[in-house]
Amino acid sequence: MDISSLLAPLNQAQRKAVAAPLGHHLVLAGAGSGKTRVLTHRIAWLIQSQGISPSNLLAVTFTNKGAGEMKERIENLLATPINAMWVGTFHGLTHRLLRIHWQEAQLPQAFQVLDSEDQYRLIRQVLQNLNLDEDRWSPRKIQWFINSHKDKGLRPQHIEDGDNANTWQMIRIYHNYQDYCNRNGLVDFAELLLRAYELWRNHAPLLSHYQNRFTHILIDEFQDTNAIQYAWLQLLAGDKGALFIVGDDDQAIYGWRGARVENIQQLTQDFPTIGITRLEQNYRSTQIILAAANAVIAHNAERLGKNLWTQDQGGELIQIYRAFDERDEARFIVERSLAWQAQGRARADIAVLYRSNAQSRVLEEMLLQARIPYRIHGGLRFFERAEIKDTFAYLRLMIHRDNDPAFARIVNTPPRGIGDRTLAQIREKAQQAQISLWQATTQLIITRYLPQRAMHALYEFQQLIENITIAIEEFSLPQKIELTLNRSGLLSHYQKDSSERGQSRLENLKELMNAAAQFKPEEPHLNLLSAFLAHTTLESDDNTSSEGWEDCVQLMTLHAAKGLEFPLVFITGMEEGLFPSPKSLDEPTGLEEERRLCYVGMTRARNHLYLIHADQRRLYGSNSCPKPSRFIREIPAKLICELRPQTYTPINSPITHKPEWNLVANNTDFQFGQRVRHHKFGEGTILDLEGEGDAIKIQVNFNQIGPKWLSLTYAKLQII
DNA sequence: CTCCTAAATATTTTT
DNA sequence: TATTTAGGAG
Numbered sequence: 087m088d089i090s091s092l093l094a095p096l097n098q099a100q101r102k103a104v105a106a107p108l109g110h111h112l113v114l115a116g117a118g119s120g121k122t123r124v125l126t127h128r129i130a131w132l133i134q135s136q137g138i139s140p141s142n143l144l145a146v147t148f149t150n151k152g153a154g155e156m157k158e159r160i161e162n163l164l165a166t167p168i169n170a171m172w173v174g175t176f177h178g179l180t181h182r183l184l185r186i187h188w189q190e191a192q193l194p195q196a197f198q199v200l201d202s203e204d205q206y207r208l209i210r211q212v213l214q215n216l217n218l219d220e221d222r223w224s225p226r227k228i229q230w231f232i233n234s235h236k237d238k239g240l241r242p243q244h245i246e247d248g249d250n251a252n253t254w255q256m257i258r259i260y261h262n263y264q265d266y267c268n269r270n271g272l273v274d275f276a277e278l279l280l281r282a283y284e285l286w287r288n289h290a291p292l293l294s295h296y297q298n299r300f301t302h303i304l305i306d307e308f309q310d311t312n313a314i315q316y317a318w319l320q321l322l323a324g325d326k327g328a329l330f331i332v333g334d335d336d337q338a339i340y341g342w343r344g345a346r347v348e349n350i351q352q353l354t355q356d357f358p359t360i361g362i363t364r365l366e367q368n369y370r371s372t373q374i375i376l377a378a379a380n381a382v383i384a385h386n387a388e389r390l391g392k393n394l395w396t397q398d399q400g401g402e403l404i405q406i407y408r409a410f411d412e413r414d415e416a417r418f419i420v421e422r423s424l425a426w427q428a429q430g431r432a433r434a435d436i437a438v439l440y441r442s443n444a445q446s447r448v449l450e451e452m453l454l455q456a457r458i459p460y461r462i463h464g465g466l467r468f469f470e471r472a473e474i475k476d477t478f479a480y481l482r483l484m485i486h487r488d489n490d491p492a493f494a495r496i497v498n499t500p501p502r503g504i505g506d507r508t509l510a511q512i513r514e515k516a517q518q519a520q521i522s523l524w525q526a527t528t529q530l531i532i533t534r535y536l537p538q539r540a541m542h543a544l545y546e547f548q549q550l551i552e553n554i555t556i557a558i559e560e561f562s563l564p565q566k567i568e569l570t571l572n573r574s575g576l577l578s579h580y581q582k583d584s585s586e587r588g589q590s591r592l593e594n595l596k597e598l599m600n601a602a603a604q605f606k607p608e609e610p611h612l613n614l615l616s617a618f619l620a621h622t623t624l625e626s627d628d629n630t631s632s633e634g635w636e637d638c639v640q641l642m643t644l645h646a647a648k649g650l651e652f653p654l655v656f657i658t659g660m661e662e663g664l665f666p667s668p669k670s671l672d673e674p675t676g677l678e679e680e681r682r683l684c685y686v687g688m689t690r691a692r693n694h695l696y697l698i699h700a701d702q703r704r705l706y707g708s709n710s711c712p713k714p715s716r717f718i719r720e721i722p723a724k725l726i727c728e729l730r731p732q733t734y735t736p737i738n739s740p741i742t743h744k745p746e747w748n749l750v751a752n753n754t755d756f757q758f759g760q761r762v763r764h765h766k767f768g769e770g771t772i773l774d775l776e777g778e779g780d781a782i783k784i785q786v787n788f789n790q791i792g793p794k795w796l797s798l799t800y801a802k803l804q805i806i
Numbered sequence: 807c808t809c810c811t812a813a814a815t816a817t818t819t820t821t
Numbered sequence: 822t823a824t825t826t827a828g829g830a831g
Binding site (some may be wrong): 599704708 | 822823
């Protein structure tokens, strides 16, 4: 393949970015403007046309999934594998570094990565050790305190308590937590980044080695980077490294977890030679949808400025539905989804977006009732499920006896008579002798310091672990897991639970063995089992069982929708007090972030966009009568079509499950996909419209007799 | 250890 | 409202 065919499918701006001179370059890429394409083509261009070796490239993506996809696309473009290139998330890449340079990073070779739940448990443990009350010192707050400081590159000794007793105590807890992690070779997510940063900062030869290696650094979703990631990047880039950065300040929606949009502006100051390209032509949405999204985001003051446009003209108006309550909102979505299906369109084309997960329940209920298959994105991830983590805890303990979190998790799972009292004694011993829980247990058994029963149970437990360790040695990865499940009694423990939950647990364990069978390591530095364990904490893989999801309506939060697109999008709960969320209104930047979230949601839609708000909503048990979201009012009236409910309850039918609503619009036409009733043919769905004025004809697919053309002037059609 | 009741608590989430 | 969790009784 030659260069011209690499650049040929691109528009002018995209081409400018892809073939930009070999220096720093910043691409401000609006939604749907083909940013992934630019990034992959840039990499292909560097390799192919500039003769740069893949081993000189480092590419950073926001998610692991994104990393996999990017690699695949580049390999397709070049028709050759590019294994020498490093592609991954910040966490994935720093983890890789730390595995290679564990000695310089002052970590044990077998260091373990803690996920958020592990971290949370550990913090609670530390609080207990310090004799602090959980009600006074909320573990969640502490977790946030620790992570947000690590995200800024701050160790406990760098934080000023400002003569505040509260802060002083928090710092003390952070300190204790960190000491514990260091003693036990535990590394949380934020620590991966901070450690890797310090590794380079403190080891000049190492840094210059990587500076020489990675001469071209490419980063996606830059608006979501935090301070430590930026600092890490600055180190790596040094004086010579060329940065190619892609981002969109209007899609920065992770400020609440430390992401800094300002990093984009910072970049232009720190790297003054940086070239800038704006990608503003959108290939996704209709002109109407873009105009509406542009109008909303224009209300933000803090912007670099960008205006999306499309070659297409017109499109369907943004439909606003004012529902009676959250059930009516869901009912409306069901109705429209059925109509969509009746047109022969795929359910997977439909996305239902909401601000908070709690809103999904009513939607699920109604979809279930209407027998519409749906899929919820997000929620509990596969590798975070309790049964999976229990299994891993056994494996971890077998690899490394001193793994305290693993020990604590499974000493009594399944129950084997080792209660809280016994565990507390083990903990006390461990703390006082500065040894691991496992060692403390051994000590307690030797000194016969415990009641007979507990001692016996503990002895049995240790024997169990020793025995399984030996037993599984020679087996393959999935067999190891299976044996562990059997011998530990975990499997029969879960089998005893015949509830629906127990069933799904067993299925998950089966799925786990599948995943293990398919696992191929990319880390040569670890044995297979350790590599698999590290992989699973770093990759949340929500597509583990993606095959089962044929054609489903897609339900997800607005955050989870970033990067996706759908022909038909519903944004629900467009109400003050829900979206924008009241908690965001405390700080001025909060509202702007909510508005960006709205912008992200709207720009997910290709052709049809529905914004729904309810007059009344029950959330967390209490009722409220919210006002429509300000974001709706920020859309120019001419882009909107309002669908309003009319007469609520007819006098002669006291119970109406389906409130009737009607189309009241400047636009008196019927719409595609709408349900109508004919006095003779019954109910049906509008498939097509033809002609103008009096000659207008309409095709309706009736439930009983199938599709039929009718003249609108004669057929008295009633919208239902 | 298991079962029960009472209490707390619920924005967004990838790594 | 509903779901998870902590604590107490049996």
